[in-house]
Amino acid sequence: MFGGGGGFDPRKMQQMMDQFGIDLTELDAEEVVIRTPDEELVFTDAEVQKMDAQGQATYQIIGSPESRDRGEGDAAGAVESGDSGSSGIPDSDVEIVAERAGVSEDDAREALEANDGDLAAAIADLE
Template identity: 60%
Template sequence: MFGGGGGLNPRKMEQMMKQMGIDVEDIEAEEVIIRTDEYDLVFDNAEVTKMDARGQETYQVIGSPEQVESGTAGAIAGADSDDDASSAIPDEDVDLVVARTGVSEDEAREALEENDGDLAAAVGSLE
């Protein structure tokens, strides 16, 4: 379609980019999240390439994203394992809620998770 460039040897392209001061690096990304006001785009096992052109960094993400509700993408990673989900709430916060309300640690953690880690709201919901 654009004559000439389609047959360019990748090695030759890399040499030309280096001569122009452009460094390209592959990044081993497990997950990429793009947040917008309306939704989050979650790329699992995406191919990520970083291009540094004289101090101006550009990232290219290749993959098929899943569109999820805005602000929920961080919770997706923790949803697979109870260990990951429980580590999102610091043990110190759980202990404070337990001391204040007298409920079990599990109930305190659940209240904190339901209130997005807000100590006052968690205590309020249990009192």
């Protein structure tokens, strides 16, 4: 299927991928971050490939991540400027939501916290 002699023929591989509707693209990613409840896995200089097949996109990351703890009050989760402290919601985001939705900053902060920091969702909830 992939040629003889223990190797594979890249041309045949591409033909098979085309036949099955698979498109493989190399992405020029600068950084990839995977967040779990307990940690962040940060890949810098990773090789990233995107495979589109039958309407589904699959990403493959090749590299060695740096692991960062995501515990409560951890500085790794804080935004550099304007961080409000324990909530992790930047003051600038609170101001944007409060202004757009016409509510107090306390109400805006509550909406942001309820929507995991998603500005658009917080504004939609308040309107």
